[in-house]
Amino acid sequence: MLVQVVRRLIVAVPTLLAIITAAFFLMHSAEGGPFDRERQLPPEIERRLLAEYKLDLPVEQQLGYYLLDLAQGDLGPSMTYKDKDVFQIISEGFPTSFVLGVSAITLAVLLGGLLGVMAALRQNRPQDYAVMALAMVGVCLPPLVMGPIFKLVFGETLNLLPSVGLARDQFSIPHLLLPVLTLALPQIAIVSRLMRASTIEAMRSNAIRTARAKGLPEHEIIWRHALPVAALPVVSYLGPALAGVLAGSFVIETVFGLPGIGRQFIIGALARDYTLVMGVVILYSALIIFMNMLVDVLYGVLDPRARTA
Amino acid sequence: MTDTILPDAGPKDAEPAPAPAKGRSLWDDARRRLKRNPAAMISLYIVGVLVFLAAFGPMLWVHPVDEIFREQVGIAPTTTDMHWLGTDTEGRDLMARILFGLRISLLVGVAATAVALTIGVVWGAVAGFFGGVVDTVMMRVVDVLYAIPFIFFVIVLMTVVRTEDPISNLLLIFMAIGAVEWLTMARIVRGQTIALRRREFVEAARASGAGPFAIVFRHIVPNVLGPVLVFASLNIPVIILAESFLSFLGLGVQEPLTSLGSLISDGAANMVDAPWLLIAPAVTMLVTLMALNFLGDGLRDALDPKDR
Numbered sequence: 001m002l003v004q005v006v007r008r009l010i011v012a013v014p015t016l017l018a019i020i021t022a023a024f025f026l027m028h029s030a031e032g033g034p035f036d037r038e039r040q041l042p043p044e045i046e047r048r049l050l051a052e053y054k055l056d057l058p059v060e061q062q063l064g065y066y067l068l069d070l071a072q073g074d075l076g077p078s079m080t081y082k083d084k085d086v087f088q089i090i091s092e093g094f095p096t097s098f099v100l101g102v103s104a105i106t107l108a109v110l111l112g113g114l115l116g117v118m119a120a121l122r123q124n125r126p127q128d129y130a131v132m133a134l135a136m137v138g139v140c141l142p143p144l145v146m147g148p149i150f151k152l153v154f155g156e157t158l159n160l161l162p163s164v165g166l167a168r169d170q171f172s173i174p175h176l177l178l179p180v181l182t183l184a185l186p187q188i189a190i191v192s193r194l195m196r197a198s199t200i201e202a203m204r205s206n207a208i209r210t211a212r213a214k215g216l217p218e219h220e221i222i223w224r225h226a227l228p229v230a231a232l233p234v235v236s237y238l239g240p241a242l243a244g245v246l247a248g249s250f251v252i253e254t255v256f257g258l259p260g261i262g263r264q265f266i267i268g269a270l271a272r273d274y275t276l277v278m279g280v281v282i283l284y285s286a287l288i289i290f291m292n293m294l295v296d297v298l299y300g301v302l303d304p305r306a307r308t309a
Numbered sequence: 310m311t312d313t314i315l316p317d318a319g320p321k322d323a324e325p326a327p328a329p330a331k332g333r334s335l336w337d338d339a340r341r342r343l344k345r346n347p348a349a350m351i352s353l354y355i356v357g358v359l360v361f362l363a364a365f366g367p368m369l370w371v372h373p374v375d376e377i378f379r380e381q382v383g384i385a386p387t388t389t390d391m392h393w394l395g396t397d398t399e400g401r402d403l404m405a406r407i408l409f410g411l412r413i414s415l416l417v418g419v420a421a422t423a424v425a426l427t428i429g430v431v432w433g434a435v436a437g438f439f440g441g442v443v444d445t446v447m448m449r450v451v452d453v454l455y456a457i458p459f460i461f462f463v464i465v466l467m468t469v470v471r472t473e474d475p476i477s478n479l480l481l482i483f484m485a486i487g488a489v490e491w492l493t494m495a496r497i498v499r500g501q502t503i504a505l506r507r508r509e510f511v512e513a514a515r516a517s518g519a520g521p522f523a524i525v526f527r528h529i530v531p532n533v534l535g536p537v538l539v540f541a542s543l544n545i546p547v548i549i550l551a552e553s554f555l556s557f558l559g560l561g562v563q564e565p566l567t568s569l570g571s572l573i574s575d576g577a578a579n580m581v582d583a584p585w586l587l588i589a590p591a592v593t594m595l596v597t598l599m600a601l602n603f604l605g606d607g608l609r610d611a612l613d614p615k616d617r
Contacts, residue, residue: 015453018453022462023462023465026462026465026466026469027465027469136599136602136603136606137599139602140546140595140598140599140602141595142550142553142554142598144550144553144554144557144570144573145573145591145594145595147577148573148576148577148580148587148591149587149588149591151577151580152580152584152587152588156580156581156584157584243460247460247461247554250554250558251554251557251558254558255577266558266559269464269467269468269558269559269560270558270559270560274468274469277464277465277468278465280461281461281462281464281465284461285461
């Protein structure tokens with residue numbers, strides 16, 4: 001297992017470096033510098049300002065400094081918030097986004113998994129069709145559409161739930177219910193489809209036939225023998241699920257006014273705050289790559305066949 | 310012709326031999342299966358209507374998309390003056406805006422899918438056909454790119470590359486989204502190509518002197534079109550969603566162009582005073598996504614019945 005972790009790290013680190021480099025060059029290919037919008041500065045001051053941010057150096061050297069700073073956890077100064085650096089902005093928003101994302105993925109895995117198993121055990125019966133129809137509809141309900149709709153229906157019209165606003169670092173279930181549900185909805189649908197297909201396949205396997213022949217009770221066959229195998233595709237879907245939830249959080253945090261990273265990212269993107277955008281992209285890429293790595297290792301633990309020396 | 314080969318075919322002066330049973334091609338079978346799937350057929354008609362509306366709606370509808378009604382700003386849906394879906398906060402007819410937004414959304418979906426299709430098919434077919442080092446290197450590239458969360462890259466790209474011209478902005482969206490969606494396509498095509506390249510008809514083409522590129526593009530690519538078509542049809546809603554996502558965030562299509570995503574975004578900003586501005590484009594979006602998804606699913610079942 002250690003070998004596998006090391007092997008994945010050997011792939012993950014260059015990938016992340018490639019992402020950072022590509023994003024860096026992309027950012028620096030943009031026309032105009034970050035200080036163009038300031039009123040005309042005397043040339044000496046502008047030169048000192050550029051030197052202060054190392055913007056007068058060749059791009060390769062700037063990348064070197066950026067990586068060096070990054071290694072120390074410094075993502076550079078924000079270009080919209082004069083008094084904050086990017087790391088500060090991200091760490092302020094992180095708790096909100098973290099709670100939101102983790103709740104959505106947990107909900108998706110639990111509820112989607114449950115629905116999928118239920119459908120699989122009642123294959124081609126009404127329960128199965130009902131779940132699959134729901135899943136089909138669920139895939140078509142992106143946060144982008146359902147966020148504003150839920151907010152309108154439950155928040156503004158029915159006044160059942162608060163639809164906007166959450167103080168930083170204060171989490172209340174009523175405030176988070178709608179955002180989490182909106183984020184989780186398409187993921188629930190995808191997980192339930194995956195789980196249904198893999199459970200059906202697992203229940204048909206020779207191992208299950210053997211378990212039946214041994215006379216094991218049905219619940220034990222399902223829980224001990226079928227589900228661990230059937231859960232594998234869902235485990236490997238966790239990486240893409242995280243990517244989906246993170247992208248969705250950009251929309252959801254904006255719609256519901258949550259003080260997370262996603263909303264800052266959008267404000268930054270619109271204000272062309274390159275350093276902030278870069279910082280979030282690097283953080284989220286690293287998270288997803290890390291998640292994929294974790295999934296691979298977990299896969300090896302769950303499925304002995306996937307263990308390679 | 311058969312009777313010269315088979316000696317015991319009927320005598321020549323007898324009734325003409327019954328025409329050989331009409332062969333049912335893959336596509337005939339697929340069409341039959343698709344017709345038996347009511348959800349897919351209904352979706353097919355809905356998609357047809359949507360495409361018609363997107364293509365001709367903006368021309369046929371009474372109000373032009375950019376006409377501003379200064380006396381009727383932000384009015385609710387009404388039959389007076391044919392503002393069936395009301396007007397937006399700037400006094401533009403919402404129906405006209407939605408028809409136009411639908412056109413842009415579908416256009417992005419189809420164009421970006423075409424970009425992804427072209428890159429993916431060429432890449433996958435070449436890698437699969439030549440195999441060996443070529444295959445290893447090309448697929449390694451795909452593997453590495455796969456690990457990258459690409460929606461972020463599209464966001465960075467759209468943030469950094471700013472064009473004032475809405476049309477070139479639209480082209481940029483096609484390119485950006487299409488260029489990141491080709492990876493799965495390349496994998497599918499490669500797998501199919503590997504399965505096909507040892508088949509007799511490829512051997513026959515080679516024996517008759519066809520060069521490798523002729524074999525790939527004249528013989529292999531046409532035979533992998535089934536799965537590619539299924540993937541492409543399921544990819545269109547994904548791309549429509551990606552474009553809406555960008556537009557919702559303010560990074561997508563720019564005024565005076567509009568798309569379903571930017572209409573939903575506008576609607577979300579005004580939902581308390583003018584809920585119709587949100588509901589109408591959101592419903593249009595949902596209907597579009599569902600019809601396309603059900604149709605793609607139906608196509609998959611029709612072309613690949615194993616997968617049911």
